[in-house]
Amino acid sequence: xxxxxxxxxxxxxxxxxxxxxxxxxxxxxxxxxxxxxxxxxxxxxxxxxxxxxxxxxxxxxxxxxxxxxxxxxxxxxxxxxxxxxxxxxxxxxxxxxxxxxxxxxxxxxxxxxxxxxxxxxxxxxxxxxxxxxxxxxxxxxxxxxxxxxxxxxxxxxxxxxxxxxxxxxxxxxxxxxxxxxxxxxxxxxxxxxxxxxxxxxxxxxxxxxxxxxxxxxxxxxxxxxxxxxxxxxxxxxxxxxxxxxxxxxxxxxxxxxxxxxxxxxxxxxxxxxxxxxxxxxxx
Amino acid sequence: xxxxxxxxxxxxxxxxxxxxxxxxxxxxxxxxxxxxxxxxxxxxxxxxxxxxxxxxxxxxxxxxxxxxxxxxxxxxxxxxxxxxxxxxxxxxxxxxxxxxxxxxxxxxxxxxxxxxxxxxxxxxxxxxxxxxxxxxxxxxxxxxxxxxxxxxxxxxxxxxxxxxxxxxxxxxxxxxxxxxxxxxxxxxxxxxxxxxxxxxxxxxxxxxxxxxxxxxxxxxxxxxxxxxxxxxxxxxxxxxxxxxxxxxxxxxxxxxxxxxxxxxxxxxxxxxxxxxxxxxxxx
Numbered sequence: 001x002x003x004x005x006x007x008x009x010x011x012x013x014x015x016x017x018x019x020x021x022x023x024x025x026x027x028x029x030x031x032x033x034x035x036x037x038x039x040x041x042x043x044x045x046x047x048x049x050x051x052x053x054x055x056x057x058x059x060x061x062x063x064x065x066x067x068x069x070x071x072x073x074x075x076x077x078x079x080x081x082x083x084x085x086x087x088x089x090x091x092x093x094x095x096x097x098x099x100x101x102x103x104x105x106x107x108x109x110x111x112x113x114x115x116x117x118x119x120x121x122x123x124x125x126x127x128x129x130x131x132x133x134x135x136x137x138x139x140x141x142x143x144x145x146x147x148x149x150x151x152x153x154x155x156x157x158x159x160x161x162x163x164x165x166x167x168x169x170x171x172x173x174x175x176x177x178x179x180x181x182x183x184x185x186x187x188x189x190x191x192x193x194x195x196x197x198x199x200x201x202x203x204x205x206x207x208x209x210x211x212x213x214x215x216x217x218x219x220x221x222x223x224x225x226x227x228x229x230x231x232x233x234x235x236x237x238x239x240x241x242x243x244x245x246x247x248x249x250x251x252x253x254x255x256x257x258x259x260x261x262x263x264x265x266x267x268x269x270x271x272x273x274x275x276x277x278x279x280x281x282x283x
Numbered sequence: 284x285x286x287x288x289x290x291x292x293x294x295x296x297x298x299x300x301x302x303x304x305x306x307x308x309x310x311x312x313x314x315x316x317x318x319x320x321x322x323x324x325x326x327x328x329x330x331x332x333x334x335x336x337x338x339x340x341x342x343x344x345x346x347x348x349x350x351x352x353x354x355x356x357x358x359x360x361x362x363x364x365x366x367x368x369x370x371x372x373x374x375x376x377x378x379x380x381x382x383x384x385x386x387x388x389x390x391x392x393x394x395x396x397x398x399x400x401x402x403x404x405x406x407x408x409x410x411x412x413x414x415x416x417x418x419x420x421x422x423x424x425x426x427x428x429x430x431x432x433x434x435x436x437x438x439x440x441x442x443x444x445x446x447x448x449x450x451x452x453x454x455x456x457x458x459x460x461x462x463x464x465x466x467x468x469x470x471x472x473x474x475x476x477x478x479x480x481x482x483x484x485x486x487x488x489x490x491x492x493x494x495x496x497x498x499x500x501x502x503x504x505x506x507x508x509x510x511x512x513x514x515x516x517x518x519x520x521x522x523x524x525x526x527x528x529x530x531x532x533x534x535x536x537x538x539x540x541x542x543x544x545x546x547x548x549x550x551x552x553x554x555x556x557x558x559x560x561x562x563x564x565x566x
Contacts, residue, residue, distance in 0.1 A: 067387055098455050099402075099405050099406065099409055099448070099451070099452055099455060100405070100406055100409035100410045100413070102406075104350055104402075104403075104406060107402060107406075115440075115444075119382075119387075119390060120387075122382050122383070123382065123383055123385075123387060123390075126382055126383035127383045130383070145447060148447045148450035148451045148453075149451070150451055150454040150455045151455065152451065153447075153448055153451040153452070153455070156447045156448070156450075156451050157398075157402075157444040157445075157447045157448050157451075158444070159447075160443045160444055160446065160447035161398075161440040161441070161443055161444040161447075162440075163443065164428065164431045164436075164439045164440045164442075164443035164444075165382070165436055165439070165440050167431035167439075167540050168382070168431045168432070168433060168435065168436040168439050168440075169382055169436070170540045170541075170543070170544045171432075171433040171540065171543040171544045171546070171547040171552060172381050172382060172433045172434065172436070172547065173382075174544035174545070174547050174548040175547055175548050175550070233537065234536075234537050234540050234541065235536060235537055250533040250534075250536070251533075253517075253518065253533075254516070254517055254518055257450050257453045257454065257517050258453070258517065260453070260454040261453045261454045261457040262457070263454070264454040264455070264457050264458060265457040265458050267458070269454060
């Protein structure tokens with residue numbers, strides 16, 4: 001297992017939400033943080049928080065959807081810092097709606113950020129990490145990629161692809177001493193809804209409920225991700241509800257999806273999901 | 284009397300491999316087949332075989348990567364045939380290699396066909412199937428999307444995304460009487476290797492070993508697919524090896540990928556897979 005002693009981390013989407021929490025918590029342990037985002041003002045705020053927490057770092061402006069910018073970013077940190085021990089591919093967005101109603105532009109937007117952003121990160125960092133003798137990569141996916149809940153197809157497909165990418169990398173990167181962790185949280189309060197795209201009002205209402213009744217803060221999710229990295233675990237499903245839902249799906253995947261199919265056929269799935277959100281059972 | 288007798292079916296990638304085998308199996312049930320492919324010469328051969336097997340149909344030239352052409356194709360079949368009962372999203376390609384070595388353009392190529400080709404199919408056919416009062420969408424994924432084996436990250440991620448898409452559609456489409464099925468075969472003999480892009484000799488040698496020692500022919504896989512469509516199953520995993528490996532992974536996902544990582548770390552990954560391919564254990 002790779003020793004993370006040099007404590008150099010690069011985090012994408014670090015200007016807000018989970019990225020900011022991860023940066024702050026790692027800073028508290030004395031890490032140096034590369035704060036990568038397209039939001040410069042937010043990134044500077046994260047840098048201040050990082051410095052207050054006892055760490056150091058720098059802001060790097062990069063759009064994760066542009067491979068050249070990710071390459072420049074990777075080259076910059078490996079040259080200037082002499083190496084990077086931990087890459088957190090965190091930047092993500094969401095689009096909600098039924099397949100057929102969701103405009104193709106929204107599909108492409110979600111895939112550009114959530115899938116291609118993470119792929120470019122892996123594509124550029126892995127050769128550098130191989131050369132330096134190891135490292136660790138965290139891809140922030142979602143329980144949505146394990147559970148495939150309705151009205152979230154673009155999001156589900158990107159996250160399932162990221163989970164599969166991380167699983168594949170687990171074996172591929174092992175001989176090079178590169179550890180892989182994929183984070184699959186349920187709903188918790190981040191800035192995801194500020195940019196999310198919807199096709200109707202119910203969806204807006206539902207997603208705001210899931211955030212309003214969240215059981216875990218982004219700091220708590222970040223703590224669990226960092227603990228998983230230190231143990232070199234592949235999967236981290238922070239919330240108890242996510243562990244239970246995933247177990248159910250793995251036991252009988254066909255029954256799991258047919259139950260939701262039955263409920264939706266009779267118009268019961270939306271009320272059920274709304275009720276679950278109000279009770280915090282999706283969070 | 285089968286549920287599929289005399290149905291109107293559109294199949295992408297029907298000029299060869301599983302697409303052609305499905306076309307012929309459906310032709311024997313008197314179906315009308317829309318043979319959609321980019322290769323019109325081989326599509327014409329498929330049409331002649333379909334007619335010889337007792338079916339009827341027509342060929343339609345389509346590059347599945349072009350959304351606007353999908354719109355025209357869907358419009359054509361729904362107008363001139365008065366509807367389509369079954370859409371089979373089958374066209375697919377393969378890329379092998381390690382993440383970091385695989386050129387980004389190969390990633391883009393496989394996603395444009397394996398993932399976006401199926402999204403466009405669903406996006407254009409779902410509104411029309413809703414309007415006609417029902418239908419069935421079959422997405423041909425792969426057990427690779429369930430098992431995430433090394434050196435196949437581009438293929439694994441596209442197929443995992445298609446599986447998540449189909450799972451999501453299972454509940455989304457149930458009120459509209461549209462069924463969905465996702466096919467997850469292990470290796471079997473098709474034309475997939477003709478256009479495969481790989482990065483080293485081992486990968487092509489391994490892929491050919493899996494095809495040479497295949498346990499099921501494309502015709503047998505096609506029969507299994509027909510049965511799954513008739514029973515409206517969500518998942519169809521034709522080979523027993525696929526069902527066993529998926530059950531093992533679902534039981535202990537962390538242990539499953541940890542074991543594969545352990546083998547690869549000690550240079551036993553490739554010999555293990557080659558041995559399994561020769562014994563027919565991944566087929």
